Amino acid sequence: MRLIKYFQDDTSALRLSWQLRCRRARMIEAMIRRAYQENGRCRILDVGGEIGYWKVIDRASLESCGVRIVCLNPKLLESEDALIDTVVGDGCNLPFDDQSFDIVHSNSVIEHVGDWRQVRSFARETRRVGRRYYVQTPNFWFPVEPHYSALFVHWFPEPVRARLLMSAKRGFFPKAENVSRAVETVQSARLLDRKMFGYLFPDAVLHDEKLLGMTKSLIAIRM
Numbered sequence: 001m002r003l004i005k006y007f008q009d010d011t012s013a014l015r016l017s018w019q020l021r022c023r024r025a026r027m028i029e030a031m032i033r034r035a036y037q038e039n040g041r042c043r044i045l046d047v048g049g050e051i052g053y054w055k056v057i058d059r060a061s062l063e064s065c066g067v068r069i070v071c072l073n074p075k076l077l078e079s080e081d082a083l084i085d086t087v088v089g090d091g092c093n094l095p096f097d098d099q100s101f102d103i104v105h106s107n108s109v110i111e112h113v114g115d116w117r118q119v120r121s122f123a124r125e126t127r128r129v130g131r132r133y134y135v136q137t138p139n140f141w142f143p144v145e146p147h148y149s150a151l152f153v154h155w156f157p158e159p160v161r162a163r164l165l166m167s168a169k170r171g172f173f174p175k176a177e178n179v180s181r182a183v184e185t186v187q188s189a190r191l192l193d194r195k196m197f198g199y200l201f202p203d204a205v206l207h208d209e210k211l212l213g214m215t216k217s218l219i220a221i222r223m
């Protein structure tokens with residue numbers, strides 16, 4: 001458990017999670033440069049994103065490419081960054097016109113939006129609003145469940161996972177006060193596999209993010 005949490009820690013450049021995030025950032029930077037070459041600027045919608053996430057990309061690079069970022073979340077975030085605006089909205093029903101952003105970005109969000117119907121809506125809205133998009137999600141078949149910070153737990157039946165949450169804090173999930181809250185938490189994270197992900201983003205190139213020879217995360221990119 002401690003080893004898994006160590007790998008998940010992205011507060012240090014020496015940690016694996018930070019290194020993976022930097023590797024992903026290079027993909028995003030390539031998309032930004034292409035958008036800038038075409039339009040002389042780059043407008044990004046980050047669906048469900050955090051403001052601090054963008055520190056992984058060189059600030060001078062963002063400014064030189066005329067990047068402006070809109071972070072959309074169910075609750076309003078406070079931003080003191082001149083490059084980042086924040087809005088309230090639903091990733092499954094985006095309040096923007098078709099192709100109104102150069103890039104729609106989403107990092108570990110699609111697995112949290114609800115059931116399969118909502119997941120499809122999220123993917124459809126991403127493809128509709130962005131000329132390009134970058135969507136990342138954990139892979140169901142990787143043995144570590146990132147939210148529980150535990151091995152194999154996402155392969156257990158829902159009642160078993162609910163009981164685990166009722167007994168103790170698990171990873172990023174707090175101990176559930178009752179069975180209703182436990183089930184809600186269990187259903188708040190629904191991991192996808194490659195076939196499901198490919199169905200959702202048929203016009204994307206799928207990238208497998210590898211760890212120890214296994215696909216840890218899936219990334220869909222439309223350039």
